[in-house]
Amino acid sequence: MTTAFRVLGLLALAAMALIPFLPLGAAQEYIWHVIIQIFLWSFVGNAWSLMGRFGLVSLGHGAFLGVGAYATVLLWNFYGMTPWVGVVLAVLLTVALALVVAYPCSRFQVVGHYFALVTLAVGEVVRLWIVAERDWTGGSLGVSLKTGGAASGLWTLQFADKRVFYYVGMAAWLFGLWVWWRVDRSMARSAMEAIGEDETAAASVGIRVTRFKMGITALSAALTALGGALLALYLAYTNPDTLSGIGVSLRIVFAVVLGGMYSLLGPFVGTALTIALSEYLRIYFGIKLIGIAETIYGLLLIIFIIFLPAGIYGSIRDALFRRRPAAVRVPSWSGSRSAPWSRSSWPWPSWPAVAAAPPSSCAAGSRTRRWPRIAPSASRSCRPTPRPPPSSPRPRASSTAATARRSRSPRARRASARSTPPPTGTPT
Amino acid sequence: MIEPIFILEAVVNGILLGGVLALLALGLNLIFGVIDIVWIAYVDIVALCMYGVYFLVTLYGWPLWLAGLGAIVIGAGLGVLVHLLIITPILSSPPINQLLATGGLLFFIQSVATLLWSTDHRSVRVTLPTIEVGGIFISFSRLLAFGLSILAMIALYLFLKRTYTGTAIRAVSQDREAIALMGARPQRLYVVTSAVGGAMAGVAGALLIIQYAVHPYFGGAFGPLTFMICVLGGLGNMVGAFFAAFIMAQVISVGGVLVSTEMGYVIAFVIFIVLMFVRPGGIFAKRG
Numbered sequence: 001m002t003t004a005f006r007v008l009g010l011l012a013l014a015a016m017a018l019i020p021f022l023p024l025g026a027a028q029e030y031i032w033h034v035i036i037q038i039f040l041w042s043f044v045g046n047a048w049s050l051m052g053r054f055g056l057v058s059l060g061h062g063a064f065l066g067v068g069a070y071a072t073v074l075l076w077n078f079y080g081m082t083p084w085v086g087v088v089l090a091v092l093l094t095v096a097l098a099l100v101v102a103y104p105c106s107r108f109q110v111v112g113h114y115f116a117l118v119t120l121a122v123g124e125v126v127r128l129w130i131v132a133e134r135d136w137t138g139g140s141l142g143v144s145l146k147t148g149g150a151a152s153g154l155w156t157l158q159f160a161d162k163r164v165f166y167y168v169g170m171a172a173w174l175f176g177l178w179v180w181w182r183v184d185r186s187m188a189r190s191a192m193e194a195i196g197e198d199e200t201a202a203a204s205v206g207i208r209v210t211r212f213k214m215g216i217t218a219l220s221a222a223l224t225a226l227g228g229a230l231l232a233l234y235l236a237y238t239n240p241d242t243l244s245g246i247g248v249s250l251r252i253v254f255a256v257v258l259g260g261m262y263s264l265l266g267p268f269v270g271t272a273l274t275i276a277l278s279e280y281l282r283i284y285f286g287i288k289l290i291g292i293a294e295t296i297y298g299l300l301l302i303i304f305i306i307f308l309p310a311g312i313y314g315s316i317r318d319a320l321f322r323r324r325p326a327a328v329r330v331p332s333w334s335g336s337r338s339a340p341w342s343r344s345s346w347p348w349p350s351w352p353a354v355a356a357a358p359p360s361s362c363a364a365g366s367r368t369r370r371w372p373r374i375a376p377s378a379s380r381s382c383r384p385t386p387r388p389p390p391s392s393p394r395p396r397a398s399s400t401a402a403t404a405r406r407s408r409s410p411r412a413r414r415a416s417a418r419s420t421p422p423p424t425g426t427p428t
Numbered sequence: 429m430i431e432p433i434f435i436l437e438a439v440v441n442g443i444l445l446g447g448v449l450a451l452l453a454l455g456l457n458l459i460f461g462v463i464d465i466v467w468i469a470y471v472d473i474v475a476l477c478m479y480g481v482y483f484l485v486t487l488y489g490w491p492l493w494l495a496g497l498g499a500i501v502i503g504a505g506l507g508v509l510v511h512l513l514i515i516t517p518i519l520s521s522p523p524i525n526q527l528l529a530t531g532g533l534l535f536f537i538q539s540v541a542t543l544l545w546s547t548d549h550r551s552v553r554v555t556l557p558t559i560e561v562g563g564i565f566i567s568f569s570r571l572l573a574f575g576l577s578i579l580a581m582i583a584l585y586l587f588l589k590r591t592y593t594g595t596a597i598r599a600v601s602q603d604r605e606a607i608a609l610m611g612a613r614p615q616r617l618y619v620v621t622s623a624v625g626g627a628m629a630g631v632a633g634a635l636l637i638i639q640y641a642v643h644p645y646f647g648g649a650f651g652p653l654t655f656m657i658c659v660l661g662g663l664g665n666m667v668g669a670f671f672a673a674f675i676m677a678q679v680i681s682v683g684g685v686l687v688s689t690e691m692g693y694v695i696a697f698v699i700f701i702v703l704m705f706v707r708p709g710g711i712f713a714k715r716g
Contacts, residue, residue, distance in 0.1 A: 057524050104705040113466065113523065117659050118704050121697045124652050128697070132690035246652060250531055257528055291542030291644075298536030305529040306517045 016170060020163040032162045034279055038272045039169030040231050045256045045267030046176035047223035050183060051216055052253070052261050055111070055196035059249045060101075060119030061224050063126035066244025067094045068225025069232035070130060070137060076156070077146045078136070083157040087229045091222050097126075098221030099214055106213040109199060120246060127245035142239030145232065157233050165234045172230055173268070176223060180264055183219070192216060258304055260311025269313040434685055437564045442681030443674065444566070447574035448635060450673035452650060453657040454581055455628030457669045459507075460658065461601045462621040465515055465526045469534040470629065471654055472647035473510070476537060477503045477633025479545060479642055485552045492554060496634035500627045507626020511619055534647060541644035551641035573635040580631045581670070587624070597621055653680075653693075656700045660711055672711060676700075 024031055048061050071090035075081040081089075101122050104110070110118055130137045137143055148156030159165060183189055191212050194202040203209050232238045241247060251274075259270025274297070281293030308315050456470045467473075480502040484495035514533060518526050556568040588594040600607045600617050608614055640646070657676050661668030676696050683692030703711065 057527075101701075108705045110704060113527075113663070114659065114704060116527065117655055118701055120652060121656060121701050121704075125694050125697045125701070128690045128694045132688055132694065246648070250534075254528065254531070257524070289543060290546070291539040294535060294539030295543055298532050298534075298539055301532030301535060302514060302529055305521075305525050305532060306514070309521055309525050 017167075020166050029162055032166050034275060036162065036165050036169045036234060038268075038275050039166075039173040040227055040234065041252075041255065041275065042268040042271035043169075043172045043176040043230075044224055044227035045252055045259075045271050046173075046180050047220050047227060048252050049256050049261050049267050050180060050220040050223070052256060054192040054216065056213070056217065057112075057116050057253075058119040058220075059116045059246070059253065060121070060123035060126075061220075061252050062123040062244045062246065062249035063119075064094045064098060064221045064224040065228035065231075065248060065252075066123075066126050066130060066238075066240065067097055068228030069238045069243045070143075071225075072229040073143055073145050073232050073238050074136060077143065082155050083229070083233055084155075087226065090229050091225045094221050094225035095218045097122075098217050102214045102217035103210070106210040111199070120249070123244070123246055123249050127240050130240040130244060137240070140240060142237055142242075145236040145238075158236065168230065169234070172227065176227075177264060177268075179219070179223065183216075184264070188212060188215070254301055256311075258301065258311060260314025260317070263311070263314050263317060266311050266313045270311065273312065433563050435682060438681045438685040439678065440564055440566060441570070442678040444570040444574045445681055446674035446677030447577045448632065448639075449650075449653065449657055449677050450670045451577035451580055451628065451632045451635070452654045453661065453669040453673050454584060454666060455625045455632065456654055457658050457661070457663065457666055458584070458597075458628065459621060459625040460663050461666075462597055463511075463515065463519075463618050464604075465519075465523075466530065466655070466663075467510070467533075467625075468527060468530040468651070468655075469510075469537055469647065470625075471651040472534050472537040473503065473506050473626065474629045474633045474636065474650070475541065475642055475644070475646040476506060477630045478637040478640075478646065479541065479550070480630075481634050481637045482550050482552055482642060492552065492638070496631075499634040500630035503630025503633065504623040504627040507622040507624075507629065508619055510626070511622035515618075515622070516615075534651075538644050538647065545644070547644055549641035549643045552637055554638055556638070567639075569638045573639055576635055577631070580628065584624070584628065585666075593617075593620060597624075653696075656697065660700055660703060662711070668711060675711075 019035065020032060022028075044061070044065060048058065051058055068087075068090045071093050072083055072086040075086040075089060076083055101119070105115060105118060131139050134140075145158070148158045153159045153164075191202070191207045194205075194207055195209050195212060199209055228243055231243060255270040255274045256267045257270070258274060259268065260266030277300070278293055278297055281296055285292050304312070310318060452471065452474065456467060459470070460466055477499040481492075481495045481499045484490045484498050485492060490498065510533065514529055515526075518529050521529075554569065556572070559566045559568055559571070586594075588598055596607070596612045596617055597620065599610070600612070600614055600621075604614055607617070636642075653676065657672045658669055660676065661670065661672035676699075679696040679699060680692045683695045685692075687695070
């Protein structure tokens with residue numbers, strides 16, 4: 001089964017790589033354009049989900065996107081600095097900004113709603129700043145990338161042929177997936193999940209909360225800035241409203257949540273659906289009914305969030321591979337509630353049949369949320385999914401090949417957990 | 429160099445702006461404190477109420493005060509509708525989904541407004557005099573809005589303190605499990621609270637339409653600010669939100685005169701971020 005999915009995945013990748021050479025007729029440029037946008041935005045969505053899945057719900061990724069995009073464009077426009085250097089500087093600048101925000105957030109334990117609102121404010125600060133510095137940035141009118149003129153396309157990273165950016169976008173997307181996968185398989189994931197559930201408990205078993213939080217924030221911000229820079233280079237135009245601010249931040253979050261925040265391909269599915277839907281509605285209605293596309297989009301968002309809270313891809317994957325009530329794994333603010341052993345790292349899980357999690361005594365409905373800033377006391381007294389003691393046997397895959405391939409990671413994790421106190425199984 | 433008189437004028441304008449912001453924040457805060465859900469789309473509902481006033485005045489020729497009362501009814505109706513259609517199904521969902529569902533409502537309202545009424549800026553043209561006090565010019569419409577919003581806030585306060593329903597609403601915000609044991613129905617109280625919060629949105633809409641033109645993206649202009657104020661005052665803390673509104677309004681107003689309009693907002697947001705670190709439970713929270 002796993003092998004079959006692997007082959008399927010490789011075939012899908014090959015098909016994607018071949019799309020630019022298909023005879024698509026007059027519409028080909030447009031189709032490429034849509035796919036490039038899907039690649040780049042799902043790269044950004046992936047970067048967001050690196051933080052979002054650990055309960056660090058940021059509504060300020062527009063800030064990182066905007067700084068990355070504007071720094072790259074302005075360095076080129078005013079100093080003639082090649083984007084090769086400009087992108088690196090932009091990413092460094094964004095990481096610096098992210099750390100300046102993340103450090104106090106972590107030190108003062110700003111979590112949950114408060115974290116979301118602080119990041120929201122950061123996003124607005126960056127957007128308003130860009131508008132205020134209109135001598136440089138063109139204010140609300142935005143700024144266009146200066147053309148490279150006679151300089152070679154590789155130096156200016158401007159290409160007449162969209163296919164170049166098609167492959168750049170695809171490479172970026174795959175790179176984002178790879179980073180996600182590395183984080184997913186790392187020790188950091190266990191630590192971050194522990195932090196997401198209960199910071200105090202995590203700190204008490206020796207997890208360096210601040211370091212891990214800042215690390216994941218810096219990583220997420222760096223990838224987002226890279227995405228912003230690539231978008232700016234591709235579109236050759238940046239605008240504070242399309243690449244910064246609340247609207248963009250919310251769009252990123254929506255696409256990811258729509259697809260599924262906790263799965264590798266969730267952001268891609270969500271982004272592809274939202275972009276395809278909005279393009280379809282735009283073409284279908286044209287200029288007849290301005291706003292209808294957005295109306296349907298908003299309506300679908302509400303409906304999806306009410307009825308498919310695990311996201312489209314997440315729900316489909318659950319229905320196919322696991323028979324567990326989706327409600328249990330739905331995360332709360334304080335982090336993902338899913339039992340770590342039951343979540344696969346690669347989209348094709350190798351241990352399909354996991355026994356249903358014990359029904360939680362703490363159904364989401366009865367949960368009271370008060371507003372202390374440390375994880376709510378309710379979650380401490382009853383965890384939705386009690387974790388087994390570390391020594392309990394883990395469910396194994398049916399396929400021996402898969403077992404051999406995958407056993408490396410949990411065992412390695414357990415081995416390294418011996419040297420440092422285990423992040424899971426903390427006394428409640 | 430800016431003359432002191434301008435700064436004084438900015439301060440006065442800030443106070444007047446603060447009254448309206450406080451009204452916006454109070455309605456949102458009421459809903460948050462009781463139902464425990466942040467309505468991201470709250471200011472967009474206010475914008476819908478503003479559209480309501482506009483059309484009642486221009487299309488149906490209602491007098492402004494009657495249209496304002498109509499807006500309160502519209503607001504209350506919208507509040508109940510939003511609660512029953514969107515909030516009730518997600519009451520037990522994780523908070524991020526609640527946030528995003530109301531965020532989806534925000535997109536929906538903005539685009540429906542664009543679809544139905546286009547992106548034109550619309551305002552009811554009332555010519556109200558400008559008052560001059562010692563060289564400071566105060567617009568009468570702002571003064572009116574300030575006074576009425578203070579009155580609305582007092583009315584809300586009396587409602588919560590003096591009536592039976594108000595007491596029940598305050599009780600449910602304190603402990604939603606215990607209130608059910610006391611024989612009240614939280615679900616029904618939620619609906620009442622949404623209606624009251626929506627009615628506050630109607631009041632705010634009626635007062636804002638005499639100062640500002642309404643357009644589909646009006647919610648984006650005031651929405652983030654309203655949130656900041658609620659959080660700054662302490663989510664669910666009415667008194668805190670009231671004072672936070674005036675602080676933010678001062679920063680925006682004076683900062684806008686001293687530097688530039690955008691920088692006024694930037695400074696306000698930066699102050700918000702810093703205060704979140706120093707006093708995370710709101711400016712009036714006990715240190716803990």
